[in-house]
Structure formats: C-alpha cells, structure tokens
Amino acid sequence: MLLLKKTKLTKIPIDYTWSFADKTIKDTSYITHGFYTYPAKFIPQLAKRLIKENSKEGDIVIDPFMGSGTTVVEALVNKRIGIGTDINEIAHLIAKVKTTPIKTAELLQEFSTIELDLQNRFNGQYNFFLNKSLKVVPKNERIDYWFLPQQREKLSVIFARILEIKNNNIKDFFFIAFAQILKSCSIWLQKSVKPTRDQSKKVYEPLTLFLNQSKK
Numbered sequence: 685m686l687l688l689k690k691t692k693l694t695k696i697p698i699d700y701t702w703s704f705a706d707k708t709i710k711d712t713s714y715i716t717h718g719f720y721t722y723p724a725k726f727i728p729q730l731a732k733r734l735i736k737e738n739s740k741e742g743d744i745v746i747d748p749f750m751g752s753g754t755t756v757v758e759a760l761v762n763k764r765i766g767i768g769t770d771i772n773e774i775a776h777l778i779a780k781v782k783t784t785p786i787k788t789a790e791l792l793q794e795f796s797t798i799e800l801d802l803q804n805r806f807n808g809q810y811n812f813f814l815n816k817s818l819k820v821v822p823k824n825e826r827i828d829y830w831f832l833p834q835q836r837e838k839l840s841v842i843f844a845r846i847l848e849i850k851n852n853n854i855k856d857f858f859f860i861a862f863a864q865i866l867k868s869c870s871i872w873l874q875k876s877v878k879p880t881r882d883q884s885k886k887v888y889e890p891l892t893l894f895l896n897q898s899k900k
Contacts, residue, residue: 702733704730717757717782718900719782719860721864736762744767747769750768752775755768778860780856781859794854802891806841814840820843820844821844838869839869846862858898861894865890868888869888
C-alpha cells in the first residue's frame with residue numbers, strides 16, 4: 685500500500701475501454717487470428733491498441749513470449765516490424781503460418797487437390813493408403829493413449845497426405861489445420877486445457893474436421 689500511495693496509482697481512473705467486453709468471437713478472429721485456438725491467447729484488439737499507442741510505423745515490435753503470434757500479426761498489419769520468440773515449437777509454426785503470405789490461387793488449388801485425394805483415399809483404396817501412412821507415422825504409446833485406433837488410423841492417412849505437399853509454406857498451413865483438429869478427434873476432455881481423458885467423449889470425423897478447418 686505504501687508503494688501505491690507514493691506513486692498515486694490509486695488515483696488513476698479506471699478505463700473500461702481496455703476490457704474490450706463488447707467484442708465477439710467474430711470480432712477477434714479477423715484475418716489469421718482465428719485460424720488456431722491457442723490457450724490463454726489475448727485478443728488482437730489489445731495488441732493493436734498497445735502497438736499503435738506506443739510505436740510508430742516502421743518501428744520494431746518484439747514479443748519474447750509470442751505464443752500463437754497475435755502481437756506479431758498485429759505488428760505486421762499495422763506496418764511495424766514484428767519479431768517473436770517462444771520456447772514452444774508448435775507456437776513457432778503457428779506464428780509462421782499466421783504471418784506468411786500465400787497466394788490465394790495456389791492455396792485453393794492445393795486444397796482442391798488434397799480434398800479430392802483424401803476423399804478417394806477414404807472411399808476407395810483405404811487399406812492400401814492406410815498401410816502406406818502407418819509407415820510414416822511413428823509408433824508412440826502416447827498417441828495410442830489419446831486416440832482411439834480408428835481415429836488414429838484416419839489421422840495417419842491425412843498426415844501422410846500433407847507430407848506429400850511440395851511447397852513448404854502451404855505444407856505448414858495444412859499442418860496447423862491438422863493440429864487444430866487433433867483435440868476434437870481425441871478423447872481429451874474437450875472443455876479442459878489440462879490433460880484429462882474422457883472415455884465417453886463423442887469424437888469427430890477427422891476428414892470432415894480437417895477439410896472444414898482448412899477452409900477457414
């Protein structure tokens with residue numbers, strides 16, 4: 685309390701505009717912000733306001749704990765140089781995908797090709813492609829712990845198809861779309877960020893989820 689009195693922090697008026705309480709999920713998911721659900725992610729409006737009030741165009745904005753890259757995205761959108769780091773390798777990949785421009789025509793063409801290929805693989809020679817897929821997906825007891833056998837096999841087919849993409853930026857885009865659906869395809873308790881299994885959980889169809897996520 686002594687410190688508060690000395691700095692007169694208790695006299696600073698509350699500014700409710702920093703709460704962004706009126707923002708909806710749609711409001712906070714513009715451009716690439718809604719492509720991946722990252723835990724404890726702050727809304728982009730907060731990053732945008734801080735950037736615009738404390739820097740000018742061309743300045744460098746650094747986020748040493750960037751998570752999924754919200755600050756870096758807003759820095760780039762607002763004509764700053766965005767730099768981010770994070771110990772989490774998945775966070776690095778998410779941020780890369782969210783900040784890497786890809787030509788729309790190329791991405792749509794790749795999606796159309798993947799969609800057709802996967803539909804053929806699931807509806808036609810499924811066992812043939814499953815056997816090929818299992819060769820590139822490592823055997824891991826943790827995977828078996830979180831995924832039912834049928835879900836694991838279907839995810840393996842999708843994963844193997846993504847590996848075939850030659851353009852690395854597009855490949856990473858589809859890897860993150862794939863990563864986004866994993867929780868819904870597993871028996872991880874859907875409403876929990878903690879590793880808790882839900883044996884009664886209804887798991888979703890991997891192919892449908894993957895194609896829908898990729899369209900975002």
